[in-house]
Amino acid sequence: MxxxxxxxxxxxxxxxxxxxxxxxxxxxxxxxxxxxxxxxxxxxxxxxxxxxxxxxxxxxxxxxxxxxxxxxxxxxxxxxxxxxxxxxxxxxxxxxxxLEGQESVRHERAGTIDERLRKQGLPSVLERARALAAGVPGRPHFARALVDAGVIPGERQAFQRYLGTGKVGDVATxxxxxxxxxxxxxxxxxxxxxxxxxxxxxxxxxxxxxxxxxxxxxxxxxxxxxxxxxxxxxxxxxxxxxxxxxxxxxxxxxxxxxxxxxxxxxxxxxxxxxxxxxxxxxxxxxxxxxxx
The missing domain is CATH 3.20.20.140 (Metal-dependent hydrolases)
Structure with a gap:
């Protein structure tokens, strides 16, 4: 283009x-x-x-x-x-x-995602997700953080099991x-x-x-x-x-x-x-x- x-x-x-x-x-x-x-x-x-x-x-x-x-x-x-x-x-x-308000909403959403994952028996990966994002983490950062934590073999599996549409980590905003x-x-x-x-x-x-x-x-x-x-x-x-x-x-x-x-x-x-x-x-x- x-x-x-x-x-x-x-x-x-x-x-x-x-x-x-x-x-x-x-x-x-x-x-x-x-x-x-x-x-x-x-x-x-x-x-x-x-x-x-x-x-x-x-x-x-x-x-x-x-x-x-x-x-x-x-x-x-x-x-x-x-x-x-x-x-x-x-x-x-x-x-x-x-933008500050939008970012605040995303921070709240990230905290909710982490809380829901912990209720599934997973370790907290919020800080790792934040580090990966260099800012406000989204679901892709949580997927990579779960892989880094050794609790799931790959990011695709993280979405299939926890973070994809309709899964526990899919938080409505x-x-x-x-x-x-x-x-x-x-x-x-x-x-x-x-x-x-x-x-x-x-x-x-x-x-x-x-x-x-x-x-x-x-x-x-x-x-x-x-x-x-x-x-x-x-x-x-x-x-x-x-x-x-x-x-x-x-x-x-x-x-x-x-x-x-x-x-x-x-x-x-x-x-x-x-x-x-x-x-x-x-x-x-x-x-x-x-x-x-």
């Missing part, structure tokens, strides 16, 4: 580091992306921008453009939905307060509503992007309703390209963009090097039709991307 303009740049606008549930440090994510030819990157860790400073320093060293990003969790009809915020002001006081999250992003000057829309298991009819609610709340773009989206998925999402006048975005959703299907920068070009999201970045961001 390349930007347009005098010097097209390979762009990846959705990826994760150890600041949330990724496997590489922010600096390592940037280095890996640069090695894959990425020129424009958004580090979009879950509900935190804790890795942004490290990523920014690495991006300067690599000669890469880093766009502010974060993936926020929210609820729509009691289902967890993710919205990527792009090109917001990372120093906006109100938005930083929102009371996230804010979709409309609130979209509004917070807009107030910080950012662009709300509905993340990986085809991954929520919704029928076409329900997905249209989600997109309609997202747009009514002030949402502006759909992630047309994402790991796991088929060409048919991307085509359908492109039509939804065109129908609603939404912009198109895309990202690998990179988490771990061991997952080649979500490698950094390995994206097709955006389908023709919808306006690319980077056309609507803030003026100073667009100027940087165009080398002005």
């Amino acid at each position: 390349h930007t347009d303009g005098p010097t097209p740049l390979l762009a990846d606008l959705h990826c994760h580091s150890t600041a949330s549930d990724g496997g590489l440090s922010p600096a390592s994510v940037v280095a890996r992306a640069a090695g894959n030819g990425v020129g424009v990157l958004a580090l979009t860790d879950h509900d935190t921008i804790a890795g942004m400073g490290e990523a920014r320093e690495a991006a300067v060293a690599e000669g890469m453009h880093l766009v502010s990003g974060v993936e926020l969790s929210c609820l729509w009809r009691d289902q967890t939905i993710h919205v990527v915020a792009l090109d917001f002001d990372p120093e906006a006081a109100g938005f930083l307060a929102v 009371c996230w804010p509503e979709l409309a609130l999250v979209v509004g917070w992003i807009r107030e910080a000057g950012g662009i709300p992007v509905l993340a990986h829309p085809r991954r929520y298991g919704l029928t076409n009819n329900k997905l249209r309703k989600l997109v309609h609610a997202f747009q009514n709340a002030g949402g502006q773009a759909l992630e047309v390209l994402s790991a796991g989206h088929s060409p048919q998925d991307s085509g359908y999402l492109t039509r939804l963009c065109l129908d609603g006048g939404l912009w198109a975005s895309g990202g690998s959703d990179f988490h771990w090097p061991e997952r080649p299907w979500s490698e950094l920068g390995r994206l097709p070009e955006l389908p023709a039709g919808p306006e690319p999201v980077w056309w609507h970045f803030r003026r100073e961001t667009r100027a940087r991307l165009q080398g002005e």
Whole structure:
């Protein structure tokens, strides 16, 4: 996926580091992306921008453009939905307060996961999970911590037995509503992007309703390209963009090097039709991307 303009740049606008549930440090994510030819990157860790400073320093060293990003969790009809915020002001006081609240929810969730695992007769692995996460741990960090503790042979087995959907470690979280999250992003000057829309298991009819609610709340773009989206998925999402006048975005959703299907920068070009999201970045961001 390349930007347009005098010097097209390979762009990846959705990826994760150890600041949330990724496997590489922010600096390592940037280095890996640069090695894959990425020129424009958004580090979009879950509900935190804790890795942004490290990523920014690495991006300067690599000669890469880093766009502010974060993936926020929210609820729509009691289902967890993710919205990527792009090109917001990372120093906006109100938005930083929102992120602090989201992080607090994740800390509480981590404590509940550990408590539930201990009730299954397992040792406490919360501190190890926190160390692995370099921040707020998620289920992948608990899986690795259980392996490190020698109580289960592999992370896949940890999910199958304890941490997967519907298992004891799958803790429901009371996230804010979709409309609130979209509004917070807009107030910080950012662009709300509905993340990986085809991954929520919704029928076409329900997905249209989600997109309609997202747009009514002030949402502006759909992630047309994402790991796991088929060409048919991307085509359908492109039509939804065109129908609603939404912009198109895309990202690998990179988490771990061991997952080649979500490698950094390995994206097709955006389908023709919808306006690319980077056309609507803030003026100073667009100027940087165009080398002005």
